[in-house]
Amino acid sequence: MKVLLVEDDVKISAAVSRGLRAEGFTVDIAMRGDDGLWMATEGSYDIILLDILLPGRNGYQVCATLREAGDWTPILMLTAKDGELDEAEGLDTGADDYLTKPFSYPVLLARIRALLRRAEKRDPAPVVAGDLRVDSVERRCFRGGFEVQLTTREFDVLHFLIRHAGEVVSKLEVLDGVWDYAFAGDPNIVEVYVGRLRKKVDHPFGKNAIETVRGAGYRLAGDGG
Amino acid sequence: MKVLLVEDDVKISAAVSRGLRAEGFTVDIAMRGDDGLWMATEGSYDIILLDILLPGRNGYQVCATLREAGDWTPILMLTAKDGELDEAEGLDTGADDYLTKPFSYPVLLARIRALLRRAEKRDPAPVVAGDLRVDSVERRCFRGGFEVQLTTREFDVLHFLIRHAGEVVSKLEVLDGVWDYAFAGDPNIVEVYVGRLRKKVDHPFGKNAIETVRGAGYRLAGDGG
DNA sequence: CTCCGCATGACTCCATCGTGACATAAAGGC
DNA sequence: GCCTTTATGTCACGATGGAGTCATGCGGAG
The missing domain is CATH 3.40.50.2300 (Response regulator)
Structure with a gap:
């Protein structure tokens, strides 16, 4: 938030x-x-x-x-x-x-x-994408009905991705949307958090929920799955 | 720009x-x-x-x-x-x-x-030409309803061509519009990318979506097909 | 026939991305 | 108050895919 x-x-x-x-x-x-x-x-x-x-x-x-x-x-x-x-x-x-x-x-x-x-x-923002769901008030995240424990930052990143489900969002957009305006650090931090999220919320088998679009950013699968 | x-x-x-x-x-x-x-x-x-x-x-x-x-x-x-x-x-x-x-x-x-x-x-620029459609937000490309995987550059070139569908665009214009600025390289790169696009999005049979206008440039067929 | 512009496949190199390890900082337990 | 645990961000290195170059071949225009 x-x-x-x-x-x-x-x-x-x-x-x-x-x-x-x-x-x-x-x-x-x-x-x-x-x-x-x-x-x-x-x-x-x-x-x-x-x-x-x-x-x-x-x-x-x-x-x-x-x-x-x-x-x-x-x-x-x-x-x-x-x-x-x-x-x-x-x-x-x-x-x-x-x-x-x-x-x-x-x-x-x-x-x-x-x-x-x-x-x-x-103005309800989308909180569901595929079998992922976030509760922005309680700051909880569920995959297929089971809760996944996320840290604050991880939650913010996932929340941002879900609000833009289906769209390709650049690392800079994620940075702007989640981190402080004053954050001067390495955009690599986004890769790190996407990596951590994948470990926690991606399906152990099957296709990744968070797709990498090389040279452009990331895309969270929309309704399609 | x-x-x-x-x-x-x-x-x-x-x-x-x-x-x-x-x-x-x-x-x-x-x-x-x-x-x-x-x-x-x-x-x-x-x-x-x-x-x-x-x-x-x-x-x-x-x-x-x-x-x-x-x-x-x-x-x-x-x-x-x-x-x-x-x-x-x-x-x-x-x-x-x-x-x-x-x-x-x-x-x-x-x-x-x-x-x-x-x-x-x-920008409400047209993103459909014939049975080709690109979605710049999701960064996806479809031909006749089926998605075609394109790399970032390929996507940019096709997006540019579709925005100028029906017009003849010179290689330099494509270079200027897609490679944006001060690209010092070989304009042949445009031919290379048009070639790659044709392989991916052209109909296996039938006429090419991207037409070569010898001496002038390329033209992407407009609504006509 | 000849020439020039275009097409194309092979190849190289580098930017981008993924990841594990580590430094710091904050939170929590005893 | 001290020590442990957890979270955040930094860094460096390795893998890889795609961007761009080049050489060669083709074909239309004159």
């Missing part, structure tokens, strides 16, 4: 991102409104946490621009103090929820989970 | 074009708005970088004129300073993105790549 946190207060963003990462979220941080907009447009996030008062472009504008562009990623608005946010205005620009600072971490987490559940219901 | 840069500041255009050429882009430069418009109309570019303040005709006008003429080449607007560009206005004329000067080169490059990716996805 990828979270985009757009917040210029370093203390808050540090605390929030640390907490969310401990929960297994992958967190990207933007400190300016325009940067946040850019990252939201380019990246693919499961949820966006958006401060109102931001340099570059305020939260309302970011939110409105995203919605105009047809991006309906769940947005949770963060507002510095009661009254700063005209709630009606915030919701009118297309935000899904708002939270007034100071907020406690458990409350934030609860709101995030609630939004994710709601978004999941509204 | 061909880039049209419309920019009257010589320092900027020199720096940008040098950088982009190093990345393998083919860069054409126009210093006036009307020249840029003409080049955009005449040539076929993958992306246009368009300054706002230009002699001859400003960037908004160039952009709007192109869109009116049905030209949907991705356009990245460049604006000299914050505030010069009324963003709403810039986007309303049909620009796909905008970038405020001064910008760093990596940011420019990232934006260009993002626009190209986006354009690739929304």
Whole structure:
């Protein structure tokens, strides 16, 4: 699960991102409104946490621009103090929820989970490919009815592949979709994780679920098997 | 990949074009708005970088004129300073993105790549010719309902031919379109790949899907068969 | 008939991918 | 608090398939 946190207060963003990462979220941080907009447009996030008062472009504008562009990623608005946010205005620009600072971490987490559940219901992403199934809320994976134990990263990679089942996804797309924006490492890491996944979820016999398309990337078999 | 840069500041255009050429882009430069418009109309570019303040005709006008003429080449607007560009206005004329000067080169490059990716996805280019069909997302090729295994290069060449189905395309055009940039090698490579494609996708009997036009290039049969 | 452009099969080399081993960092048990 | 275990990412090496080169043969155009 990828979270985009757009917040210029370093203390808050540090605390929030640390907490969310401990929960297994992958967190990207933007400190300016325009940067946040850019990252939201380019990246693919499961949820966006958006401060109102931001340099570059305020939260309302970011939110409105995203919605105009047809991006309906769940947005949770963060507002510095009661009254700063005209709630009606915030919701009118297309935000899904708002939270007034100071907020406690458990409350934030609860709101995030609630939004994710709601978004999941509204727009269910494919979670099944062949006899593979993932449960994104519980972070569990099943093959043919039997559960397979996966680590956080392994799960994220598989989840990403299932959401793009049938498509060829390049290693860079996987990297962008699963790892931090700031991840500067070797794309070889994708090969490593695909390898680990194959060991765990591929059929012992028969054709591989994750197919290598040389020079292009990987393809998870779609409905066909 | 061909880039049209419309920019009257010589320092900027020199720096940008040098950088982009190093990345393998083919860069054409126009210093006036009307020249840029003409080049955009005449040539076929993958992306246009368009300054706002230009002699001859400003960037908004160039952009709007192109869109009116049905030209949907991705356009990245460049604006000299914050505030010069009324963003709403810039986007309303049909620009796909905008970038405020001064910008760093990596940011420019990232934006260009993002626009190209986006354009690739929304590109409704025909992917069917006769009983041949290619799916660029799944990177698969079918002849008469049966899948044909192609390597990356073979796929790219066939994809290019199908996008130009019915037209005669010269070997150089194929080279330019598939090998993208500065390929220093033997143009004979195109003949080699056409040969390999014929082996894989042509009918064992009956007329060839890929026709040789001696002295001019190749033509992939269009809807006719 | 002759020439030039195209077709084709064989061959080489290198980029890409797969994998096991290892360094670090975080989590958990005692 | 210390030690063990598990997870993440790095690296290097080996295997392999495909990209590109080349030489030769063919055939249409003039």
